[in-house]
Amino acid sequence: MPIIELKEVRKVYPLGKVEVHAVKGVSFAIERGEFISIAGPSGSGKTTILNMIGLIDSPSSGEVEIDGKTTSGLSDKELTRFRHEILGFIFQSFNLIPVLNVWENIEFPLLLGKTRISPQEKKGWIDWLIEEVGLTEWKTHKPNELSGGQRQRVAIARALVTKPQIVLADEPTANLDSATGEQIIELMKKINRELDTTFIFSTHDAKIVEIADHIIRLRDGLVTENQRRTEEGIIPCP
Amino acid sequence: MNTILPKIALRNLARQKKRSFLLGGAIAFGIMIVTLINGFAGAFIENVSENFAYLMAGHVFIQGSEKTDSGRRLHVIRDGSLIVEAVEKTALPYSFATKSSEVAAMIIFEGKSIRQNLTGLDIANSTFLKERLVLKQGSWEQSMAPDALILSEKVAGKLNVLPGDRVTASFQTITGQNNVADFTVVAISVDASIIGSVMTYVNLDYLNAFLGMKPGEYMSLGFMLPNLKDASEFSTALYESMKNLGMGLFERSAQDDSGSATPFQALMRNQNKETWEGVKYRVFTIDDVLSQAKQIVLALDSSSLIILLVLFAIVMIGITNTFRMVMYERIREIGTMRAVGVQRREVRSILLALVAMGGLSLIDFGMDSPAFLIMKNGHLSFFLPPARALFNILVISLLTILAAYFPARAAAKMTPADALRTMK
Ligand SMILES: Nc1ncnc2c1ncn2[C@@H]1O[C@H](COP(=O)(O)OP(=O)(O)O)[C@@H](O)[C@H]1O
Numbered sequence: 141m142p143i144i145e146l147k148e149v150r151k152v153y154p155l156g157k158v159e160v161h162a163v164k165g166v167s168f169a170i171e172r173g174e175f176i177s178i179a180g181p182s183g184s185g186k187t188t189i190l191n192m193i194g195l196i197d198s199p200s201s202g203e204v205e206i207d208g209k210t211t212s213g214l215s216d217k218e219l220t221r222f223r224h225e226i227l228g229f230i231f232q233s234f235n236l237i238p239v240l241n242v243w244e245n246i247e248f249p250l251l252l253g254k255t256r257i258s259p260q261e262k263k264g265w266i267d268w269l270i271e272e273v274g275l276t277e278w279k280t281h282k283p284n285e286l287s288g289g290q291r292q293r294v295a296i297a298r299a300l301v302t303k304p305q306i307v308l309a310d311e312p313t314a315n316l317d318s319a320t321g322e323q324i325i326e327l328m329k330k331i332n333r334e335l336d337t338t339f340i341f342s343t344h345d346a347k348i349v350e351i352a353d354h355i356i357r358l359r360d361g362l363v364t365e366n367q368r369r370t371e372e373g374i375i376p377c378p
Numbered sequence: 379m380n381t382i383l384p385k386i387a388l389r390n391l392a393r394q395k396k397r398s399f400l401l402g403g404a405i406a407f408g409i410m411i412v413t414l415i416n417g418f419a420g421a422f423i424e425n426v427s428e429n430f431a432y433l434m435a436g437h438v439f440i441q442g443s444e445k446t447d448s449g450r451r452l453h454v455i456r457d458g459s460l461i462v463e464a465v466e467k468t469a470l471p472y473s474f475a476t477k478s479s480e481v482a483a484m485i486i487f488e489g490k491s492i493r494q495n496l497t498g499l500d501i502a503n504s505t506f507l508k509e510r511l512v513l514k515q516g517s518w519e520q521s522m523a524p525d526a527l528i529l530s531e532k533v534a535g536k537l538n539v540l541p542g543d544r545v546t547a548s549f550q551t552i553t554g555q556n557n558v559a560d561f562t563v564v565a566i567s568v569d570a571s572i573i574g575s576v577m578t579y580v581n582l583d584y585l586n587a588f589l590g591m592k593p594g595e596y597m598s599l600g601f602m603l604p605n606l607k608d609a610s611e612f613s614t615a616l617y618e619s620m621k622n623l624g625m626g627l628f629e630r631s632a633q634d635d636s637g638s639a640t641p642f643q644a645l646m647r648n649q650n651k652e653t654w655e656g657v658k659y660r661v662f663t664i665d666d667v668l669s670q671a672k673q674i675v676l677a678l679d680s681s682s683l684i685i686l687l688v689l690f691a692i693v694m695i696g697i698t699n700t701f702r703m704v705m706y707e708r709i710r711e712i713g714t715m716r717a718v719g720v721q722r723r724e725v726r727s728i729l730l731a732l733v734a735m736g737g738l739s740l741i742d743f744g745m746d747s748p749a750f751l752i753m754k755n756g757h758l759s760f761f762l763p764p765a766r767a768l769f770n771i772l773v774i775s776l777l778t779i780l781a782a783y784f785p786a787r788a789a790a791k792m793t794p795a796d797a798l799r800t801m802k
Pocket residue numbers: 153154155160161162180181182183184185186187188189799
């Protein structure tokens with residue numbers, strides 16, 4: 141069973157008197173543990189699709205299924221809990237909480253909802269994540285004391301702290317230079333392999349797209365290409 | 379509820395020190411001013427009448443006036459026996475009667491001088507004075523000395539005198555001649571109130587001699603009644619009784635064409651215009667004297683209400699604007715938090731809690747700082763009616779919450795996607 145399945149998803153934004161058809165009937169499936177890139181030029185609908193998968197926006201029509209469950213009809217409260225338990229987010233502009241230091245930013249999601257974890261376990265896990273993203277020396281620094289690449293590493297650790305099944309990253313490298321961007325994607329891929337977390341990232345950068353093992357290309361709100369890369373070569377998805 | 383959200387909110391508040399400070403300072407200052415005005419007005423209305431009654435040694439007063447050939451008005455009661463008779467005829471009770479003279483004087487000691495009203499009365503036999511005045515230095519026994527003088531702590535401090543020092547007072551006699559008299563400071567009293575500190579007491583007979591009055595004469599006779607409320611009835615009855623004995627009397631209530639003055643002022647003005655033979659008496663109560671002061675206080679109090687209302691408007695606009703600004707700046711943060719798992723309800727309540735906390739501490743600061751000022755100032759009388767204080771607090775809190783509620787609700791209602799898209 142795919143961990144995520146989109147069925148004929150459409151999104152229409154009202155824009156004054158006109159409507160913007162941002163996503164015009166998109167269907168695809170994502171398997172557990174995949175490292176997926178949603179690629180396409182600016183305005184092609186990447187953010188809109190990620191928002192709908194991330195349950196922070198709802199489709200105008202069609203279905204987004206996560207882990208076999210339909211998500212339409214859930215209340216805001218249920219969606220919020222769902223997001224907290226199953227999803228992790230990485231943003232283009234990092235979106236760290238400025239008044240919290242690195243450690244506190246990563247800890248933040250654990251302090252929400254019903255997460256119950258012993259203090260020692262929590263400390264061990266957060267320290268491990270910080271080590272994993274290479275920020276052990278920076279634990280007590282505030283976001284404004286870090287470089288862009290370092291901030292995005294904090295964001296990655298924060299996205300992972302609740303051990304989500306899926307991590308969504310909307311253009312995580314758009315605010316970084318290309319070398320740093322590639323390092324960030326490589327780091328995400330490494331964690332994807334180690335923790336078997338499903339990673340979905342969007343990008344308009346052709347070079348970064350290639351690191352993914354499942355690529356969904358968009359243009360004008362429609363899927364133009366959907367293929368997996370395995371040892372056997374490139375396999376188109378139905 | 380978790381503690382991380384309030385923590386973040388507070389840290390944000392602390393980070394915006396300058397802005398928080400400016401807005402907060404303005405609000406707190408406004409509240410402080412209003413509280414101060416309310417407090418002084420309240421204190422004044424609350425106890426000023428009783429204070430005055432004690433300081434002026436009575437609730438109802440009789441003063442005598444003579445008009446000389448040269449047109450000068452002399453304040454003197456030459457013979458009080460008719461008055462005593464008139465009082466007896468009313469059959470109304472009074473606690474005690476006090477004969478007194480008063481003169482504006484300059485008290486001089488070793489090159490320092492200060493203007494004071496000298497009140498002459500029979501200090502040794504004045505129970506009310508002994509009840510009212512608390513002596514800081516010196517003793518009542520020494521006030522038996524004919525040239526005894528009791529002054530307040532503040533005045534003593536300014537003159538730098540101690541009990542036993544000899545001071546000189548210069549003043550005018552009732553006929554307008556300059557005169558000086560020496561007094562011995564026998565005691566220094568604790569300043570009970572602002573009014574109290576301006577009173578200096580001396581012995582009636584001694585003062586009268588220097589004022590050019592004969593023994594047994596005095597300027598006014600004050601009746602202390604069992605209750606302040608009896609003043610009006612007592613004065614009316616006394617007035618009628620004196621009239622029946624054929625004593626010359628000034629009209630009790632006078633019309634004033636200008637309309638701006640209080641009845642008491644109008645009365646005084648008319649008395650200055652009139653001419654008459656012999657002694658004419660004037661009967662008045664403490665309320666007549668204080669009506670003007672009370673009017674000022676009431677005006678002050680109502681103007682403080684206007685200040686309060688203007689302040690409320692500023693608070694409201696200030697809070698809404700600041701809040702919008704804060705939220706606009708924080709909207710992506712709110713979006714991020716919502717995405718990561720913060721509930722809508724939590725966003726709303728944390729925003730409101732933040733405002734409430736800020737608001738309350740400001741109100742507290744605004745209300746406490748006057749109290750602090752008063753304490754540092756010592757003896758200023760200050761009284762804020764609790765209902766009034768509660769009203770101020772309630773209105774400000776209500777407006778604050780109201781001003782914050784709508785922006786907070788809007789922010790909480792936004793979908794996380796919209797919140798995240800804003801500010802990019
Ligand atoms: N809130 C919105 N209101 C109106 N139009 C929007 C809104 N968000 C996105 N769009 C439009 O939808 C289309 C897809 O946008 P988006 O999903 O952000 O694309 P991408 O992330 O690939 O750049 C664009 O034409 C964009 O202008």
